[in-house]
Amino acid sequence: ASETLKTVQERGALNCPGHTGSYLGFAEVDDKGNWKGLDVDLCRAVATAIFGDPSSLKIIPLSWAQRWPSLQSGDVDIIIKASGGTLSRDTELGLQFSSSYYLGTTKVMAHKELGLESLADADGGTICIPAGASQERQVASYAERLGITLETVAIEKTEELEDAYFSGRCDLYAQWGPVLAIARSISDNPDDHVLLPDVLAVEPEVMIVRQGDDEWLDIANWTLSVLLFAEQEGITSENVDEMKANPPSNEVGKMLGATPGMGTPLGLSDDWAYNVIKKVGNYSEIFQRSLGQDSPYKMPRDLTALWNAGGVLFPFVID
Amino acid sequence: MNVPAISIRGLQKYYGTYHALRSIDLTVKRGERIVVCGPSGSGKSTMIRCINRLEEHDGGTINVLGTELDDNIGNIDEIRREVGMVFQHFNLFPHMTVLENCTLAPMLVRKTPLAEAEALAMRYLEKVRIPDQADKYPGQLSGGQQQRVAIARSLCMKPEILLFDEPTSALDPEMISEVLDVMTSLASEGMTMICVTHEMGFARKVADRVIFMDRGEIVEQGSPEEFFTAPKTDRGAQFLSQVLGH
Amino acid sequence: MNVPAISIRGLQKYYGTYHALRSIDLTVKRGERIVVCGPSGSGKSTMIRCINRLEEHDGGTINVLGTELDDNIGNIDEIRREVGMVFQHFNLFPHMTVLENCTLAPMLVRKTPLAEAEALAMRYLEKVRIPDQADKYPGQLSGGQQQRVAIARSLCMKPEILLFDEPTSALDPEMISEVLDVMTSLASEGMTMICVTHEMGFARKVADRVIFMDRGEIVEQGSPEEFFTAPKTDRGAQFLSQVLGH
Amino acid sequence: MMTLLQHQKSRNALLQILYVGVLLALVVTAALTARHNLQAQGILSGWSFLWKSTGWDMTFSLLPTSSSDPYWWFLLMGVLNTLFLGIIGLAFATLVGGLVGLARVSENKAARLLGTIYLEIFRNIPLIVQVFFWYALANRLPSPRQAIEAGGALLSNRGIYLPGLNIAGWSVAAGFLALAIGSALLLWLSLARRFRRVAPALRRRRASTVALVTLGTLMVLFFLGHAPDSPLLTLPELKGLNIRGGYRIQPEIYALAFAIAIYGGAYIGEIVRGGFIAVGRGQTEAAKALGLSEWQSFTRIRLPLAVRAMLPILTNQYVWLIKATTLGIVVGFADFFMVVASAITHSGQTLELIGILMAGFLIINFSLAAVMNRINRAIALKGHQNRS
Amino acid sequence: MTAIDTGPVPLGPTQLRRLRRDYFSSPVSTLISVLCFGLLLSIGWVLFDWGVLRATFAAEARQPECQAAGGACWSVIANRWRLIFFGLYPYEEQWRSALACVAVIVTMVLSCIPVFWTGKRLTAVWALGFLTFYVLMKGGMLGLLLVREEQWGGLALTLFIFVATAIIGMPLAIAFALLRNSTLPWIAKTTGAVIDAVRSLPLISILFTFAIVLPFVLPDFVLQEKLYRVIAGSALFFAAYQAEIIRGGMQGVAKGQDEAAMSLGIPYRHRVARILLPQAFRNALPATINQFVITFMETSLVVIVGFFELLSSANAAFGTSDWTFAFVEVYVFVAFLYFIFVFGLSRYGAYLERRMATGQR
């Protein structure tokens, strides 16, 4: 069984990263001081899988620079913080990734008045990038490829960073796609900013755990799979009881714990997936309330849709 | 009870390379009252500070009330309890009232209950004739009163031996006599006393023996009459002529 | 040259509501040597500090060497150049050598060239008998030496008038005589001097006139013989008995 | 054993051994645990990462950097940046502090009031809040296209652009060196004890010689470093997206330096005030009595004495201000701390990098304190100062 | 001109004369006065105009209304003040957080009153205040809902970090000071080296180390909660500075005091507790208050290691789509909060200093 799972169960709560301040759409705090957002809901899903209760979750506010040390030192059990899988993180930092729960591209936004067509026109411009994130490396290598020089302003806190861009400190703002889109959508005047066509990198966002605890990674992977599978099969938090009572297929029945076998191999209870869907919702529900139509940001699913809706996400097979 | 109160043999003391005490020998019987005098820097203070080990000695032995002063920490605590000391600059605790100054040590060291300690303190404050100042702070007293509190504070520990290091030299002339009076009455009660002082009147009146020190050595000792009328050494005679001439 | 050195009329001085000087009238002729005495707090310091306007006066007129002291800054600077002052606590500049202390003002104020200023300084240092200390810092000198430097420093400005405010009261007894000697020799050279001091021997020897102040007023003045032998007022007699009895 | 404990000398020895031993044991246990934990997680430890290229770029550095440079170079540049910002911050904080302190001891009540208000506001708000605030303000200057122009300098949200000389980097560096040597020489000439006895006219002549030689050297250097057929002076002007030419100070730097100067200035102001109060009234009166003017008594007596009284406390304050540069991380100025923090996220070598960080600050601050103490000793008053 | 004739006793300097002396004694002085007042008035006016005259206070107002008015948008505070004060604390339980803050403030005020200035009483007041705070915040007993530390935030967390730092740091500081003053050379030197090293490191780096590095180097069972680790780091930093302040105070205690106590046979621990420390603290009081002031302000640095204290909650307060534009108002508000606390403390310190200065005369 998993060491981490044991620690988590002993502690009675899952330690998951939050944000210092907010990361719009992924981790923010509402008027009543509750965390919300895509990453936070995924944390809730994992916590529910383990404890059957989304409140058995400790959100630990973390800055970007602290993600890896905090995971390595055991301060948090899993990183779900808009972080991509990269070679060096895998090999040098001793981390392990789940499959991707979001496919983001690193893009660049520019002030419209500059009249830029693409990043190649921006030689000599100033670009705002998040410090300590993978964009730092992506911008450096993309600019080298284009043969242009960019002056960088790297700031750790997203609020400060976006303020720097919108106030005109930078001409350009390189950021992970969704954040960029959100930033633009809530800016004073979204039409004053254009997204350049350049794609600096494609970054699959993943859940990250420490190396050497495969069972723990399994739990993360299967939680994600269940969320996607539920979406694919049309199971929502509304109709999950009904589905459990009359499962339309064997797979659904097994997943919701109507037929046993879903929990034990993972060290969880058999109805864990049911709990997750019941209490957190399926992937689509999570997405819509955090980023999509039910949120202020109204982002489309794009690549982050299921395979059968033109996207790249898919569940593993539950057999 | 025939152990001497203090017996010092071949006492040596160095400050760095400076040889402050050179082979001091001294025996003080119980109840004896000794006055130590000598020019400035002759080692008077150093000697009596060695007796309750405010200074560590570098050679020889010091035996107080039958206990030898050595590196054994238990011994030191024991001896300090039995040896009181009154300083030139009083060293009262400025953040405590007179009464608290007097009750502190009995309560902490002898575990005397508060009521008893206060009664005791008042008795000794009466003896030094300032019971009415008990609730004041040292800063509110005159120098003479402060020194009398210091004496009372020492007495509250009921020491066997009382050491005085120039107890009157920081006082204004009027106040000196107040303090000397108190000391004289203590002496008459048979307490063992070693007193560094240049008050020759006091020495004549109460001392059983006068010790004259110079350059870290005991140059001369004898009864006050002997010493004051016919000093045996030139050094002593010279010193006397200065002190009395002053 | 028949303008008096100093002429004070109806001088008033307040500290807040405290009336420190009450209608002082005083005329000092050139070359006159005046000793001011009186009990503590009687306004002696205040008076001489008004003369070179270290204190502003609140009423009356002060006329120094024919120039009136008023709010005119030019006047003040002019007068300060001609009036030297020696303080009780010396007030030497601790970050400068003795020589620099002495050359500073001549060079800055009188624009004397360095070499000349130094020669002058050495002359006065010789006069106060410490030419060998010229390169030391004030902190390295004894009190008496420091006070002599302070005198030399004032002299280097070649002032017409020299004010002394208890120049010896911060000194040890041996050093007092050193400084008094120097002052006596200055007096014999005919400098106009006002000296606050309780050194009656000095007053008898050099003063042309003794002024006795009490509670902000000049109570009595006269020649030293008169004042010391037969004071005209009770207050003066009482003061003298205290000072001389001490 | 009991007797050994009762014995003073042996007890003392034992206590000391115990104390130092426990401390050492703590350190060793920590090191061992760390090694065990790291190995268990398969994290590579060691110093080899220092020679790997970083893959990211520094936002600001005094010497050129690129994403292919190794970590050690970045760390070194981080230290340089910290020193650079530190020196600027200290200099301005001292200037501001001097003004505030003088205002607070001034005879003029209006100045005192202004000084007090300044002090109470800026001393009582955390530095980090002030940094956030000034940076936000700096970002709200107009964009390069609408830059405010003031005497050839341009003010925009990209920074302050000053007219610059069109010369090669090495000659600028050499020029700074020459300037530094020249001013150090001038300072020495005017302060050193050994020149005190030299006549002022001669001193002035020497000083002007030094100044002329320095200026001459500068000219020659600039001439040598200047590309033959380009204009000597470049004015900043808008080209493309940005302003080109001239010298530029980035908002991150000046916002931070400004915050440090303002905040540090409040504290230094109090030190300065304390220094002037410590100068006995007697010294000032003596200066007056000798006929020195206000200005002379200020420059020759009060200031030198006040500086001596301030210096030891000032040393502490300087060390503290150098440490304040670590707030660079909140506005993205690549100071030592931020470089280390970024390096930690990118390389994962947490322990090693934290070790480097601590060693770096120990060295910087101990050297600073040593220099200040040296100066303090050099100007300390001689002899006993038992009278004021 | 000064020759006000010597009639009957003239009055002291009149109002007019004082005014002239204070503000217009010379042309330069007049210029300075005019400049200073001009500066004060113009800055004051700009702030007043922005913060009051053209400001929006209505809670319903959002960005368009605020921008139309052109001044400060205090609506953000009206909407988000609970987040700023209480951070992530459960909404229904926030009264507890408020009460806890009050408890701490009362504790601080009480300990400023001289009646409480004995070791025992101070310890009692602080222990009681801290306990009240802790029980209220954490709950899980007395019928209060359990609220874990990671949900604490805002002003309450800032106060908690501050008070905990002081409570842990003070004994540590005393220990450091005593050890550094020890007559045993090795103990004194080692402690000295530790203190000097800590003092020359930036607080951020110490917090960073305690937050991130400590879990690597400590066995699993100690200091699980990051909050307590960070408090430990901040306490260590506080202790290093405070130790030097206390040591300075000790140097002001005459050597004779210790000797007198020794000659009475009073053992070491009592000599320290009853004779040395009370006097040392009295000497060091102004500097100690100053250190408290600085420590309170420096709690804001924990934002860098990811805590939801006052400054972080302020960031979160404008970190939502409605309010991203209104960060200046939020910062001004937070700065004002800090200012109130710190100004109060530092005024009190100045008062103490004056009081002691007159006491010495």
Ligand SMILES: Nc1ncnc2c1ncn2[C@@H]1O[C@H](COP(=O)(O)OP(=O)(O)OP(=O)(O)O)[C@@H](O)[C@H]1O
């Ligand atoms: N802590 C010390 N370090 C070095 N030398 C010391 C120390 N204490 C005392 N001495 C020296 O030891 C000598 C004897 O000192 P001590 O105080 O015993 O003299 P004393 O006879 O009491 O003189 P006084 O009458 O002035 O008090 C003096 O020369 C003194 O300078």
Ligand SMILES: Nc1ncnc2c1ncn2[C@@H]1O[C@H](COP(=O)(O)OP(=O)(O)OP(=O)(O)O)[C@@H](O)[C@H]1O
């Ligand atoms: N700056 C001041 N503020 C208020 N009162 C003052 C001030 N300076 C002096 N005084 C008061 O003015 C009175 C005269 O003081 P002054 O110093 O002139 O006395 P003095 O005759 O020189 O006495 P002493 O012999 O003690 O030096 C004293 O009562 C003193 O308390």
Ligand SMILES: [Mg+2]
């Ligand atoms: Mg002695």
Ligand SMILES: [Mg+2]
């Ligand atoms: Mg006087």
